[in-house]
Amino acid sequence: MAEMNLVMLVIFAIFINNVLFSRFLGTCPYLGVSKQISTAMGMGAAVIFVITLAAAITWPIQKLVLDPLDMGYLQTITFILIIAALVQFVEIVMKKTVPGLYQALGIYLPLITTNCAVLGVAIININEKLSYVQALVFSAASAVGFTLALLLFAGIRERLALRRIPRDFAGVPIGLVVAGLLAMAFMGFAGLKF
């Protein structure tokens, strides 16, 4: 991944290696909040914002603090604390400065701390040895991929609500089956050659 140029990285993160359909990160919010397109948009926007910001902070921390001190084993604890603090911080700042946006995203922000996509992408940035710019682009693109998945599913779900579904499949099981079909569709992108 580190040898890709930025455009390739974006396409790779959104379509070929979609954070939800091929890496399985963020399944809980995917099944939980994607009942309507409008809430999916809200969650998606919050996730794009937090994932990019988290990458912007965790990357320097890893390279400038953990690596020089040879404390890579503290990565998990450090990153999750940074993310938890970051989410709190973003919430407070947004409440004071952009109340409109806060109203729209408010309820989704606390949920993001336990969205494994945030921590997952931050760790992938380090594991794949991405440069700082690559890490930022990859994180934002991954979050866009997540939002795309959320929107696709929300659109399907609004229609599913009007259909008769076998009783045992109602709710999460049919959601997983739909995700399976969407993942099959996304596998089509795997053949893309650059």
Added chain:
Amino acid sequence: MSAWSEFSKGIWTQNPVLRLLLGLCPPLAVTTSAKDAVGMGLSAAFVLVMSNLVVSLLRRTIPDRVRLPAYIVIIACFVTIVDMVLKAYVTDLHKSLGLFIPLIVVNCIILGRAEAFASKNPPVLSMLDGLGMGLGNTLALLAVGTVREILGNGTFFGLPVLSSVMEPVLLFVLPPGAFLTLGFLIAGMNRLERRHAHG
């Protein structure tokens, strides 16, 4: 009686994955083989038992306002221990679980049990609760892993089982197979539960 029910509820009636629908990422991501699934399940179970124990011991000490960050730090400590132990002793398992070991931290089953059970109950009961939930999670992972490995690869724990019956269906070890398998398993659980409720 009550100790037994705290332990056993996690395995069937309140199975975290198949009934409570918590922590659905690992059952999708690390179940391409039964071996990975069990490795993941036991790692998460260890973290669950230990974090439940520590949260329960500290339940009167941790101030209410900062309890969630405190729980996350406790969980992250045990996850780091698991990460280092796996890396030292079972390197190939560590490699195939990869990213999903650090991600045990954000598994909602573990934080959920700390908040819903361990913060209100004594240490021994909390450990039993963690053990039951951990084993229930492991069984769910094993169920998904078994279906995917047999159908997708024709093997079970690495031993060939399908060789003469049918060709393996590659789709099941690919991502779509994970979603489909878990969806059908949860639907199957719903059906069993509904039959049970009707007598």
